Structure formats: structure tokens, C-alpha cells
Amino acid sequence: MRTKVLIAVALTLVAVGAVVGLAPAQSGKVVKIGDLGSKVGVFEGYGKYQTMGMTLAVEELNAKGGVLGHKIEIISEDDETKPAPSVRKAEKLILQDDVKLLVGAVSSGATMAVMDVTKKHKTIHWNSVSCAEFMRTTKFHKHYFSNQPDSRMQANGLAKYIVEKMGKKVYIFYTDYAMGQSDGRQFKTALEKLDGEVVGVAGAPLDTKDFSPWFSAINEAKPDVLFLAFAGTDSLRLMTQLHSFGMTKKYKLAGIDCFLLQQDLPAIAEPMEGFVQLNHFSAFNPDKAMQAFNDKFKKRWGHDANIAAGAYDAVLFWAAAVEKAKTFDSDKVAAAHEGMCLDNTHIGRQCIRKEDHQVIMDMHLYRVEKGKNIPIAKISGSDSIGAPMVGKDPVEGFTWELKKKK
């Protein structure tokens, strides 16, 4: 009898224990996603906004029950704006934290290095800031997706406007690492196709403090337009210094998508006056979708959004693909992404091109007037995206050599 009682008590305890133990597990199912971005240094502005964009998306998704019944949790890591730490952090996010989605990194060099890691571990990888041309070509893998217009898309968007409206003789000044080289190359190619003339090219290292040693060469080349492929704090310093040397008034200036964060514009309004910049998102754009997103972003964070808010869409796309695939299995989730369209992204309806996993995005051009981006042109995404080139060398036959016009 005593044995039976003991067995009954033991079984009861096991049953209670099982219920108690299981209950929190069922209601607390969590899926982790990785946020790999610059937390300090030249690109920290982009990293911060990437985190904010992802957080906003996760809060919205969690409020609706998460994804496949799992609450989403973000694990953030600093990419240190360098490839080696980025690889180390990506490995940690994937192997230790078991993230099912990795968003990042910020600098192109770091993102390309991380692509090798996500390829090896078959992890869904979204890039929302980097723009080197190799990502959807030679470095492409089936788990990689991007909603940042790459250098080729940006060059197609900018070159035509510059040749038609600003001048044909262009000096290309770029930041001498993956992103700037890529932007410089693609812009030179696009400009020369349109019969423009590149009168000079020069690269300054990332995080250059004093740009004045390059100014003499620019003046000597006598360009109509100075095309600038810089980002982050480099852009701020460069514009301040160009302005102090009278070069912002001497030349027409144009720059790439990530040249200057929206938030930094008022601080250097005077040097930036008249600057033509490509921005796929701007709080100054009257577009309804952009305004709606910006209101939401501003309500949550207290200030305007910027181009790094693409990270918001990355999370939404991934969550939609997981729901569609009904699993977190990365092969199935990657397949579910292909060709997917979403209406509620931060710039309205967007679709992922099946062939190279690039989101087709309209290119918006703005001219800076009194510290604000005034929309001046729009190039449709289908015109700027270019043909898919997966596996092909996007710089084949390219040379920095100047082709002097007769």
C-alpha cells in the first residue's frame, strides 16, 4: 500500500513538474534574430538606425503574436566597421545565439566578409545599408537578400541626371575601400556610357581627417561636377572642408545614397546647399508611404527615420517568408522570400527580384535647400536595377584610366 502511495505521489509530482516546466516554455517560445552594425566610429549613425528599424519591426510583430507563435528577440553586436570583428560576431550570433536571421553589417567590406559566414551556415542574411556591387553578383548566395540599392543601381539613377542637368565633366572623389571604390567604378562606367567625361579620380582612406591634400588635384582637373562617394562622418568632414576652401560654390556637387544621414543635414546646411543626393528614403519626401513610416518611427524614437530604416523591412520580409514557409528552416525560408512582395514596407510596396534577391526600389533624387532635401527627380526601380548578374564579374574590363575627350 505504502509503495502504491509513493508511486502515486511520485507520478503526481512528475505530472505537476511537467506541466509547470512546460507551461512557460510553450508561452515563452522565442526566436532570435541578429543585428550586426557599427556601434561606434565612422558609421555608427547607420548602425544605430539599423537597430531602431529592427526594434520597431519586432515590436509590431510581437504585438501581433510574433512569428509562427514565437516572440522575436534581437541580439545586437558591434561590427566595429571592420571585416574581421564582423566575421567573429556573425559566427557568435549564429553558433552561440542561434539567430535565424542576421541583418548587417554596415560597411561593405564587413558585409561581404559576413556573407561568407552566412553562406557557410546557411543563415538568412539581409543587408540594408551596404552597397558594394559584388554582393548580388560574385558574392551572392541563396540565403542572402538586400534592400539597399547597390552601386550599380545608384549609378544608373544618378549618372543620367548629372549628365543632363549638371554638367558633363565630372571628377570622382571616393572613399578608398569597398563601398567607395564600388560606387566610383559603377558611376564612372555609367557616366561614360552616357557620353560624360571623367576628368579625374581620387580615393581617400576611410576615416580621413584632412581632405585638403586632394583639393589641389581636383582644382587642376577643372570639373563641372564633383561626384562624392563617401559616407558617415567622412562626408561631414569633407563637406565642411570643401566649403572652407570655397569649392562647394565653385563646383556642382552630387553624392551617393548613404552620403549623409538625414539627421546630420541641418548641422551642415550651408556647405550642403545645392548638393544633389540620391536617397531611397527621406523624411522630406511627400510620398504617403514614406510619411506614414516616418510618423511611426518618430513616434517610437522621437526623431525622423533615415535610409538605414531598411532594416525594418528586412525583419518584415523575413517574418512574412517564415509564415509562408511555416518553418524556420533556412532553405525553405529563403525559397519563400523569392519574388515576395510586401505592401507595408517603409517606402511602400516592394518586391524581391527572384534572380539576385535584390529588392526593386525607386531611386529618388533630392537637392539640398536650406538644410532640407527637396525632391527633384525619381527613377523607377525597374530602370535602375539593371540585369541580374549572379556569378558574373561586375567590374570585368573596368579601368580607372581617364578617357580624354578630343
Add this chain to the structure above:
Amino acid sequence: MDYLTVVLLPQLLHGLVFGAALGLLALGLTVIFGLLGVMNFAHGELYMLGAYAGIVVIGVTQSFWIALIAAPLLVAGLAVITEVTTLRPLYRREPLYGLILTFGLALVFREGARQIWSGDMRRILPPFTGSTPLLGMTYPNYRLFLLAISTLLLVAIWLFFTRTRAGIVVRAAVQDAEMLDGLGVNVSRVFTLTFAGSAALAALAGLLLAPVFTVYPQMGVEMILLAFIVVILGGMGSLGGSVIAAFVIGIAQSLLTLWMNPQRVAIAIFGLMIVVLVVRPRGFFGREGVFE
């Protein structure tokens, strides 16, 4: 001829401006090395704190000129506290202790600045704008002012060390602190004031360069590497050597950028430093026996 006036001469001017500012930073570093026998790894952070102190003072007074006096004094005050509480107890120990301590101080100052002012880049507007037509280009007046004031300060420091009693006492302390102590001079006070003076110099350089380079917590780390090279090339503890080396590096960097990838220029400068360390460890103007 066009190339000379449009390209080479402006380039030379850029180099002179940068060299003069670098000289201010390197001078404090070399004085501390001469006195304490320690490479002050926190010197770059004192340069950075000078810029941030400038932002605070300008915020209160709306005056760059007041900041130019107040910011170095504030940083000098911090240096006095730092020297008395952390460096002084280590003077009788191996130089390695001082090296590790200043490395730690650098981290504390840098991360402290990040906590207080965030990592965002900040700007200090130059106290005056405008530019002057010079050598075929428009040269910013503030940069010309930077060249003038840095040169003036370098001359003033040279006069201080060679023509004033206080300067001679500091040089004597650099030569033989124990002998000076025996002669009745309060060597501890000399050490503290020299450390504070060198910190003020770094802070002044930070604030003067802020309108050109912008302000952020990492700014000191980047400049201090060049300052180290200047001190090594010029000769550890040699004031004149540091000034000459600063101008040589400033001009070389500026001119070589015309023909070489700047990263190769940086490699060349580091390569030169390695050669000097191997062939002539005391640098071009260093005292015999130092590092040899």
C-alpha cells in the same frame, strides 16, 4: 609652372598647417617622455577632452576665444588630479607600470567621453569664416590662423624652455630629477605642473583642430599614432626634434598623397619609423643613450 603654383605650393601649405598642429600635440608627449620616461598613451585622450571641454565652454559662453583659454585650463586641472592620484605612486617603479596605467587612463577617458557626450560626431564652428586667395586657390582664413597660432605657440614654448627659469628647471628635471631634488627643488611639483602643462597643450591642439577635423571620442587615438611617430623620429625627449619631425611628416604626407595611395604613404611613414628605431633608436635629435 602651373603645376607648381596650382598643385605643389598649396600642397606644401596644407602640410605646414597640419605639421604645426601635430607639433603642438607631439611636444607635450615628448616632454612627458623626457620627464617621466613613459610614453603617455592617454595623451590623445587629453587632446580629445580639450575639444569636448571647448564644446562645453562655448555652450556656456558662446565664445570660441574664451574656450581657447578655459578648455586647456579645465583639462590641465583634470591632469593634476590624474597625476597626483595615479601616476605619482608609480614614479619609482618600472616604466612599464606607467605605460599600462596611461593605457588604462586612455580607455577610461575615451569611454567616459562617450558616456557623457555620446559617440555622435560634433562640430565646433571656426570663430571666423572667409578665405584668402593664395597660391592659385582659396585658402580658408581659419587654417592660416591655425598655422600662425601653432607656430607662435611653438616659438613661445621654445622660449619658455630656453629663456625662463621655470623652463630650465623642467629641463633639469628631465636630465636628472634626483640631483634637482638634492638642490632643494620640489620635484614632485615640477612633475605635476609639467604633466598639467603638457595636457593643456594637447587640449589646446584638440580645440584648435576641432573646427577642421570635427569632434568625437575616437579622435585622439587617430592623432596620437602620428604624434608617437613624430616623437620617435624627432628623438625621445627632444623638443626641437619633435617640432622638426612634425613638419617633415606633415609636409611628406601632404606631398606624397599627390603621387601615392595615402595608405601607402602611411605605410611608408611607419616603415621610416621602424628603420629609425633599428638604425638609430634615439631618433634624429634624441639624447645619446636614450633607447640605445
